[in-house]
Amino acid sequence: MTGPIVQPRLHSVGDTHAELLSALHARCFDDIWSTATMRDLLQSPGAYAMVATVVHDQPAGFVLARAIAGEGEILSVGCLPKHRRCGIARWLMSAALGIAGDRHAKAMFLEVAERNIVAQALYVSMGFAIVGRRQNYYPGQNGREAALVMKRALTV
Numbered sequence: 614m615t616g617p618i619v620q621p622r623l624h625s626v627g628d629t630h631a632e633l634l635s636a637l638h639a640r641c642f643d644d645i646w647s648t649a650t651m652r653d654l655l656q657s658p659g660a661y662a663m664v665a666t667v668v669h670d671q672p673a674g675f676v677l678a679r680a681i682a683g684e685g686e687i688l689s690v691g692c693l694p695k696h697r698r699c700g701i702a703r704w705l706m707s708a709a710l711g712i713a714g715d716r717h718a719k720a721m722f723l724e725v726a727e728r729n730i731v732a733q734a735l736y737v738s739m740g741f742a743i744v745g746r747r748q749n750y751y752p753g754q755n756g757r758e759a760a761l762v763m764k765r766a767l768t769v
Contacts, residue, residue, distance in 0.1 A: 621665035621673055621701050623708050628655040634662060637675045641691030644752055651677070654688060659716065663708055665692075665701050676705040678713065678721075685713030685767065687723035698731075706739055714767045721767055724760040726751050733761065741765040 626634065631652035639645045646654075654660055659681030665674045674692035678685060687709060692701045713721050724747065725732050741763040750760035 621667050621704055622670065623663050623665055623704065626662045626664050626675075628652045630662070630664070631655060633664065633672065634675055634677065637664070637672055637693070638689060638691060640693050641674075642689075643754075646689070654679075660688075661709075661712055663705060665705055667696065667701075674701045674705055676709045678709040680713035680716040680718040683717060683719050685710070685716070685718035685721040687721065690723075702732075702735060703739070706735070710739075710765070710767065718767055721765045723763050724750065725763060726753075727759040727761055728753075733763075736763050736765075739765065 632648045634651045634655075635646055635648040638651070654677060655662060657679065659679040660677070661679065662675060662677045664672050667673045672693070673696040674690070676690040677688045679688060680686075687706070690702055690705055690709070710721055721741075723736065723741065725736060727746070742765070743761050744764045745762035747760040747762060749757035751758050
């Protein structure tokens, strides 16, 4: 479904949806987060998540974030391969930024694999800038790889 921007339906989800979020994460990434991990993250202070659905309410992507003590963080955002590059990640990110702002976060942070140029381009287009680098952060096919730390100011 790569192509023009699609406006998905966004659904707020909680820890009772941990299994769904884990399954979506597994379809989006090599590094799978278990149902228990998702549940623990969603039960942590300030955590929130949304699932994007498209035709016939089929899940197409998700975002998991938190906003607490004046800062927000995108913990994970992913789109199923057939729904990439059609605007769903941007919708999810925009919604997560809005919630963080509503919760009085002054900035939003995220980490992205250094080799993930496509995601970096999306984040830069949304106002994020690189503020750091974490060596050996992500497991990779040829050993561990670095993560770039990105930040965006939020208007409160």
